[in-house]
Amino acid sequence: MSAAATVADLDPVVLGDLEHELWLLLRRVRRNVAERAQAVEPGLTALGYGVLDQLLRDGSGRAADIGCTVGADKGAMSRTVHQLVDLGLVERTVDPEDARALVLSLSEHGRDRMREVTEHRRARFLGLMSGWTNAELSDLVAGLTRYNATVEAAVASAD
């Protein structure tokens, strides 16, 4: 009567492994992100890099929305935005529909810097992942994306 093989009969070891691997990943990637941020511009925060990445995807967005998606505090967002503007990486505009809100978008300089860093990263990444196929990598990305969406949905419904 069970709806095929859902996680209801989950092997506890798999859950433990998931959290274990995520934990290891967290500690390993931390420095990596910091390095990438420094490559974009010396003194750039990891959070700043994340905001730039988000802007590179969405084109532009309101500061509060971006802060929400990356899970950042209001204060941290405020300071980060100021830093990004001072570095000339993002443009800061007041939303014409809401004078409280700020609309952020990548400056030409910011876009160039991100493009350059991405290109550099890509070269290193290709050497790193030489044993992987495109399909395997795509599957991993798809799984991560779905996992993120699942967690986010759960958090949103628990408001």
Next chain:
Amino acid sequence: MSAAATVADLDPVVLGDLEHELWLLLRRVRRNVAERAQAVEPGLTALGYGVLDQLLRDGSGRAADIGCTVGADKGAMSRTVHQLVDLGLVERTVDPEDARALVLSLSEHGRDRMREVTEHRRARFLGLMSGWTNAELSDLVAGLTRYNATVEAAVASAD
């Protein structure tokens, strides 16, 4: 002449997505890990939780080795170990083969606490992942594990 479909002809978007999802994941997992650590024992560090998790898997190990696998500083490890011992979660023994090294192992109390937290986590996790099949979850864990191993191998070879 290419060896089938390796990542050599990788779509740049996939790489961008991977790093994007990982970045989002890490910011989300951070709080989660902190909560889990607090659940084990108030005041417990995220690093402390990681050490406990590692000990739960390996049974016991030398402090330096654990610090290496989790990517922690010597100083951070020293402080964390003291905290874990003070909380009665781990036992601290001098390695009979090397009087400099410390051998760590979970105490009975530590094992009980970890078991309880894991059980509690598992219940929440089952509700969260109701839309997933065991196979999908296993694939994700396998992909993450392999990714971690790939990155670690690259770091190790660049010594």
Next chain:
DNA sequence: GCAAAGAAGTTGCGTTCTACAACCACCGGC
């Protein structure tokens, strides 16, 4: 054996990031 090189751990210090709170400016409904 003994001296030098090096690894394991401890401790102190500075930096960085974050979470919390108080505050101002602006939108919305009544």
Next chain:
DNA sequence: GCCGGTGGTTGTAGAACGCAACTTCTTTGC
């Protein structure tokens, strides 16, 4: 026009991490 709610700014305290100096012990070389 007043009021609750939201976006943003600033200040502050706290935690965690990395770096470096120092001690103790092992190992290597002579």
